Amino acid sequence: xxxxxxxxxxxxxxxxxxxxxxxxxxxxxxxxxxxxxxxxxxxxxxxxxxxxxxxxxxxxxxxxxxxxxxxxxxxxxxxxxxxxxxxxxxxxxxxxxxxxxxxxxxxxxxxxxxxxxxxxxxxxxxxxxxxxxxxxxxxxxxxxxxxxxxx
Amino acid sequence: xxxxxxxxxxxxxxxxxxxxxxxxxxxxxxxxxxxxxxxxxxxxxxxxxxxxxxxxxxxxxxxxxxxxxxxxxxxxxxxxxxxxxxxxxxxxxxxxxxxxxxxxxxxxxxxxxx
Numbered sequence: 001x002x003x004x005x006x007x008x009x010x011x012x013x014x015x016x017x018x019x020x021x022x023x024x025x026x027x028x029x030x031x032x033x034x035x036x037x038x039x040x041x042x043x044x045x046x047x048x049x050x051x052x053x054x055x056x057x058x059x060x061x062x063x064x065x066x067x068x069x070x071x072x073x074x075x076x077x078x079x080x081x082x083x084x085x086x087x088x089x090x091x092x093x094x095x096x097x098x099x100x101x102x103x104x105x106x107x108x109x110x111x112x113x114x115x116x117x118x119x120x121x122x123x124x125x126x127x128x129x130x131x132x133x134x135x136x137x138x139x140x141x142x143x144x145x146x147x148x149x150x151x
Numbered sequence: 152x153x154x155x156x157x158x159x160x161x162x163x164x165x166x167x168x169x170x171x172x173x174x175x176x177x178x179x180x181x182x183x184x185x186x187x188x189x190x191x192x193x194x195x196x197x198x199x200x201x202x203x204x205x206x207x208x209x210x211x212x213x214x215x216x217x218x219x220x221x222x223x224x225x226x227x228x229x230x231x232x233x234x235x236x237x238x239x240x241x242x243x244x245x246x247x248x249x250x251x252x253x254x255x256x257x258x259x260x261x262x263x264x265x
Contacts, residue, residue: 042159043260064159065187065254074157078188082241089243105156 017050020140024133028126033114036141037062040107046070049141049148053114069098069112099130101138109141158186161256163210171207172198182208187253189238190219193231206236215252217245 021032033053037046045061064070072090075081077100081089095116102109115121130137162184170180170192180198183191190206192198200221208215223235240246
């Protein structure tokens with residue numbers, strides 16, 4: 001399955017990422033703390049291209065197996081746990097959520113949401129927002145990605 | 152949604168693991184590659200499959216036992232039978248062992264690439 005959403009180019013050169021994210025998630029969560037990561041090769045660690053997490057300013061590459069939120073999401077999608085083990089594995093709440101924006105042999109783009117600082121959160125609105133505004137999120141991601149690649 | 156290939160796959164053919172299939176030695180089975188969620192295996196003879204099968208891999212001093220289900224099979228041009236095998240973990244200890252094995256392979260392949 002190729003999940004590359006259609007991106008309406010050209011993107012806005014002067015895009016203000018923080019404002020774009022606020023617009024996308026306006027009714028869902030506050031504050032919006034997230035990181036954008038990508039990798040273009042399955043054995044390579046994920047590279048951070050954007051982070052507004054005050055505790056994550058080093059932006060080091062992260063491993064698929066050493067990042068619980070990525071591992072959790074992929075394990076769920078791959079259905080590797082029996083029901084009883086899944087209940088054990090997901091019993092403890094983790095403040096980080098991995099959302100897969102694009103995942104194919106050429107590129108893997110993910111967003112890590114950090115919920116540790118939340119003061120307002122509407123789960124239903126957040127879920128529908130991710131589904132409805134996937135293309136817009138991808139556009140924001142692509143903007144950061146182009147900047148990173150151009151460096 | 153993601154593609155079926157969520158986790159990276161690692162070739163282990165050079166490691167030549169010993170394979171037990173449903174608690175019986177099965178010298179005709181070779182492991183083509185492994186991932187956290189499954190394996191691809193090949194055999195010169197058709198493998199007897201149950202709904203859930205027990206697969207034991209022995210690599211030098213390490214032994215890994217996992218419960219697996221065949222999710223696809225095909226005969227390729229080399230006349231070998233190929234099987235896609237999905238792992239289902241029911242035990243945290245077995246999962247942790249397998250994860251440690253996969254992490255080691257990941258690091259090995261990362262270093263090999265660079």
